[in-house]
Amino acid sequence: MAIPAAIGAGLAVIGAGMGIGKIGGSAMESIARQPEAAGKIQTAMIIAAALIEGVALFGVVVSMG
Amino acid sequence: MHEILTHEMKFDVKRISKIVAVLTFGLLLLVPNTSSATVVEGEVNNSKELQSFIMHHVKDAHSWHIWGEDKTRLNEDGTVEVVSSTSIHVGLPIILIDNGLVTGNSDDFSEIRWSAWAKKDDSTGVVLVDSLGQPLETDTNYYAVGTIGGNKYIMFHEKIYHFEDGLKLDNHGHPLNSRPLDFSLTQNVASMLLAVVILFLLFLPVAKKYKKQGVESAPSGRQNFLEIFVLFVRDEIARPNIGEKKYARYMPYLLTIFFFIWINNLIGLVPFFPGASNVSGNIAFTAVLALLTYLITQFSGNKDYWKHILLPPVPKALYPIMIPVEIIGTLTKPFALTIRLFANITAGHIVVLAFMGIIFSAKNIGWAGLSVPMGLFISVLELLVAFLQAFIFTMLSALFIGTAVEEHAHH
Secondary structure, eight states: OHHHHHHHHHHHHHHHHHHHHHHHHHHHHHHHHOGGGHHHHHHHHHHHHHHHHHHHHHHHHHHHO | OHHHHHHHHHHHHHHHHHHHHHHHHHHHHHSOOOOOOOOOBTBOOSHHHHHHHHHHHHSOOSEEEEEOOEEEEEOTTSOEEEEEEOOEEEEOEEEEESSSEEEEEGGGOOSSOSEEOOOOBTTTTBBOOOTTOOOOSOOOEEEEEEEETTEEEEEETTEEEEOTTSOOBOTTSOBOSOOOEEOOOOHHHHHHHHHHHHHHHHHHHHHHHHHHHTTTSOOOTHHHHHHHHHHHIIIIIIHHHHOTTTHHHHHHHHHHHHHHHHHHHHHHHOOSTTOOOOSTTOHHHHHHHHHHHHHHHHHTOOHHHHHHHHSOSSOGGGHHHHHHHHHHHHHHHHHHHHHHHHHHHHHHHHHHHHHHHHHHHHTOGGGHHHHHHHHHHHHHHHHHHHHHHHHHHHHHHHHHHHHHHOOOSOO
């Protein structure tokens, strides 16, 4: 009962980690290329990261239930 | 000179971190294992009890627990003996609707206050606590019996049920008894009211100052502090997401949710009374805030917004698919808002408690060398998360409102 849920939560976290890592990496690259746009890039990055996090949380909540 | 100084400082940091590491792991080895503790309820003796202890502390409660616990012991004849009672707590009002209004105090639930036991009958799947509320066999369950307004109620895992000659549980340990409508002023509500009082004390004098002196004069006192955040919400959240023309209308709402979520997150991080309640980690709280955002978004939606939902720019044959998808799309946004704030804050609380719980689960104080620094690290990280989640909630609210009021020149 608990182990499949833990595996499910872990898989959700792996997906979210890859997604947010990619967003963070790309944001770093873009900021390095265009430091003057850092503010706008950060905002867009946080929105995208929040959306991915939302999906990951759905996964975690479903595996809790 | 400067180079030498920085070199020495680097050396110092290295040395200090080495000392900390040696102390941490040295403690683990030196302290003897003291696992031969006597089994007294109210203490955490294994990981299952730790789990229920953590969940109990993350959830809402009918009284505000400050310090200590009631330790109870199960005797051979099935009676419960209170070993020691060091529990200090603030009683909160109980408000029930049960054939009329029934009011009392959480201290009315006093017969067995914190942890006790209930018997589980595997053959029928029904558990009975006898008519006196006397528990029979070990299983960690929090319950208390009390009489309010002439009716007898039982509080089981912080939910109030009709007593009905005991508490019947099904196979999964869920009660079968009926429940009155519970409008009690719980710990979370009390904590929320505290947040409201703090916000009023912070903002009312500042607002008065702006009214008297206008926005032209230089800010002073706590005006300096608050103006930074108000301008942050205006310039980083409202203006870019809603647009220059319409943002002003939504500023009061955005400022309110931003500061309300932030202060509730911060109160939740204070580890002692009157903090430590998990308000923004309560799904009802986050759901109501998300519902407000949803309603504001729908009611400020303009013609383009509704046209996009009800008459999307696709072939008419696809309407039966597209319209439901668009409508569900508007509902998933507040749902994600709800879950995001709830899960982030609750997870933070659980992780801090789990790190602290390692000491009690392993029954070795040496683990404090690891779990206290890790708990502190997570607590400091949660300070950042407290701000970030308030920011993200406000930002996404602004974004959703922005999409609803946006004007499309083309089409």
